[in-house]
Amino acid sequence: MLHPSGLPENLRNLDRTLVMGVLNVTPDSFSDGGRFNDPTIATNHALQMIQDGADIIDIGGESTRPGSDRITVKEELDRVLPVISALVNSGVAISIDTMRTDVASAAIAAGACMINDVSGGKSDPEMLSYVATLNVPYILMHWRGPSNIMNTLTDYNDVVADVTREVSNQVDVAVAAGIARERIAIDPGIGFAKTVDQNWPILKHLDVLEGLGLPILMGASRKKFLGELLAKEGVARDSDERESATTAISTLMAARGLWAVRVHDVKPTRDAIAVVDRIAKTS
Secondary structure (H helix, E strand, O other), X not given: OOOOOOOOHHHHOOOOOEEEEEEEOOOOOOOOOOOOOOHHHHHHHHHHHHHOOOOEEEEEOOOOOOOOOOOOXXXXXXXXXXXXXXXXXXXXXXXXXXXXXXXXXXHHHHOOOEEEEOOOOOOOXXXXXXXXXXXXXXXXXXXXXXXXXXXXXXXXXXXXXXXXXXXXXXXHHHHHOOOOHHHEEEEOOOOOOOOOOOHHHHHHOHHHHHOOOOOEEEOOOOXXXXXXXXXXXXXXXXXXXOHHHHHHHHHHHHHOOOOEEEEOOHHHHHHHHHHHHHHHOOO
């Protein structure tokens, strides 16, 4: 199992796919926006995900759903810091899902131990140089532009080759900024600047991205392409009814030894990974 360096000690030697539980403390995220605005409710949900087997809790205070607008740094900090502070002694690894250096810095100071930047360092010009001063994992996602325009940025010659090349180029930028390559994990950005149909070749030909030799995080949970696949009479399945499809993807990712999967519903994914792990260890 290929892990990024800088992980907490209890995660470094695990030889199975890790489960990252999604905690959106936002009013407008595509799947659970508004459910966890209250810090107490958010904290309790995170504790339930930990009980269900989450290895990492990924806390985000700004929606990145297609069409969403930016919020202020203060708004983002006000949403995430109370929850991080409440969870810091829970024994679980906390990831901060942010594109902003100021938010990442405050979250790390409050107890977060990794940074999940969906812009891969492209949104905030200070992010990469800041991360270079740390010894924590940095998750770099494929990103072509902000959420309010990303649906217009889906022109690819070959989506698998283009995404891989663009991710590789941004990894080089991060390394040039001083981030140790071994601390970087990558995310192909399922649903970000991609049409519904463009996500499937990325999943099918994941070996191309694996060729970069870096740990991969897969974040496909409840996304639109699954709802469209499961549509009935032209109506996409609701986001909270896409869990079986999400678990199918998590199972496939675990079977090929991916570093981590990012999911909303931890328990079915953790169960699926346990089955994959048991089969893999059977002689």
